[in-house]
Amino acid sequence: MSSPTVLAEAARRRTFAVISHPDAGKSTLTEALALHARVISEAGATHGKAGRRATVSDWMEMEKERGISISSTALQFEHRGHVVNLVDTPGHADFSEDTYRVLSAVDFAVMLLDGAKGLEPQTLKLFDVCHRSGIPVITVVNKWDRPGLDPLELLDQIQQRIDIRPTPLTWPIGIAGDFRGVLDRRLGHAVEYERTSGGATIAGETVHSPDDASTVFGDAWEEAVGGHELLAADGADHDPEEFLAGRTTPVLFAAAALNFGVTQLLDVMLELAPAPRPRLDAQGEPRAVDSPFSAFVFKIQAGMNTAHRDHVAFARICSGVFERGEVVQHTQGGRPFATKYAQNLFGRDRETTDLAYPGDVIGLVNASQLGIGDTLYLGPKVEYPPIPQFAPEHFATISARDTSRFKQFRRGIEQLDREGVVQVLRSTLRGDQSPVLAAVGPMQFEVVTDRLQREFNAETRLDFLPYTLARRIQPADRETLAGINGVETFERSDGTALAVFSDRWRLQFVSRQHPDITFESLSADV
């Protein structure tokens, strides 16, 4: 495959995730985007949440509930000559480590806010992660068809609480609850929205010149113009460099349930959001997108769907072209990996991927030797940096109920550790029989016990430990801290030495007693 083809294919790709606090409308927006791209003919007008199983991807649930074709991890569609890859993130507040991993695999994020609620706890965390990782964010203020906050107040919240400058690209015509259209600040015209029944088909849109808009919308237009001028005077205009550096966030107003504002979002993504860029390897060297094939694993899904072969590693392509059937190199395993079963998992029946380019997500089936963060490549060897592990807040020991099944139990723990389902901590004190599991959200424990039982036939027993905090220490510090009340030390499977504490007070107390020891926050602490 020639380099110009790979460069052109990469340049027309947009790979992103929609992130939000639960209930802001992520599933609704996903459907609306798919509807606009005509992936599905009609979006479901209702979004019943009953029965959603949190351990399963929301999209799989959507598939089941509504019988529509949405893939379980990456929704790919063509729009105006571009290829859009929308990577799914779990939609619940608890199990968020997966969300952060997905963010390592996208080129930008769309942050959805509920126009009535503004910034919510999960929004703040996610903005923070994007900010620190330099991921550009497009903000969409959703549910503008309902009474909500003043738009300037919303901008103020973003500026004050996240320290990222909002630069609206559209400005609503009509207050929250009376959403009639938007003033497109980039193009200088007005877009009038028209409701369709239940928002099930693409909303009608009429473009008006400023003069016509004044007649059509009356005072609401004058107010929108007033808002626009205020923003312009304040310098809140889009600046491509600032946006790509993650210092500003373009803002759009929408009502996903009515499909209002969705065309503008797609246009902005195609015109302003970044295409795949060279990714830095573990040494900090960029690998050009037209270098030979390379990808890294950011998600592993197993044990969730009995109807299919059930161990899928999802990898994001960083460079080159992927051709199904090729034997690629696996950096961490040091062995070749055959990709005969690569699938893009698009639609109800998994489609087989034959060719994929930088920005695309491929699902590799039967990939139990691959772990989170692993690199695959062809040509010059490359290793991408590991995906940061997150600070666990929940701890429990796990042991096999039936000691004769210990071998299966141990194999299962190793497998789940490699997949990144949970962090596994060890110490001589606890022994091999009952390692300690550390999780960001308690739901991870349920997944572990359930999978050990179903896939490894090992019934287990969990005993919760009274710790809530973990800090990185030097391996040699473990001896110094041995036997101190309220602190325990472990080695994590990636080799990191950790000290865990019951609470902040205990951490402060121990730090004062041992000023020579540095208790480092874990890199991805949020």
Ligand code: G4P
């Ligand atoms: P999530 O994935 O982010 O958790 O949110 P989801 O799309 O499930 O939407 C959460 C609720 O917000 C849903 O209502 C949905 O219909 C509603 N919603 C989403 N976008 C809009 C919008 O633009 N305007 C309005 N007015 N509502 C919106 P629900 O009560 O949970 O379900 P249902 O009554 O719609 O079935």
